[in-house]
Amino acid sequence: MNAPGVVVDAQDLRFRWPGAAADTVVLPALRIAAGEQVFLRGASGSGKSTLLSLLAGVLPPQAGRLQVLGQDLAMLSGPARDRLRADHLGVIFQQFNLLPWLSAHDNVTLALRFSTRRRAQAAEGEAGRLLGAMGLADALWRRPAAQLSVGQQQRVAAARALIGRPALILADEPTSALDEDARDAFMALLMQCCAEAGSALVFVSHDVRLAQRFSRVEVLG
């Protein structure tokens, strides 16, 4: 069993895409404690997104051990992994995160629709509080996501990942489409909001400039 307070515990984890000549993910060991913020660095094509899909339970592990919140993902059915994700994980992608016709606010509350646990964790007005904490002006909350800048959309995506205080936030190069100023502001707010929520953060990127913000950096591949 997993030690208490461990959100990710992987050992000898391997994954190979069908038809590929070599393993895409080779992870000898990765252990992440509750609330910890970890930067996973890897070149483009090194398997970062594939690894996050494994951690998120989107892809089933093929070999090795992967426990998320004490649950062995290889032992869970697809629907059980979906439930674990909806209840306990927040995911922020590189781009195209939001439903374009829904407002910023409704994109955030959408995450609650799939999880009784998340709904129970989110106080009244929590979506607005998180949008504010991520630096999105109130005037934009009711605007369709498609009418927001990419930087504003990523703030909404972060608020959606954070709502209901999930144990683990997975961020897949969320700043790659942002300019330098927007990137710095986004990183600072994301890390602060994760700390306030008590959510662990696994942040993958090829961008070494972002690594210095993290006290723990692991190199993939």
Ligand SMILES: Nc1ncnc2c1ncn2[C@@H]1O[C@H](COP(=O)(O)OP(=O)(O)O)[C@@H](O)[C@H]1O
């Ligand atoms: N859905 C998929 N089907 C087959 N191969 C894939 C798929 N997604 C990614 N790959 C391959 O896996 C390797 C790692 O990709 P990826 O995890 O996206 O790396 P990164 O996110 O580090 O750029 C690449 O060679 C890529 O072509």
Ligand SMILES: [Mg+2]
């Ligand atoms: Mg990727």
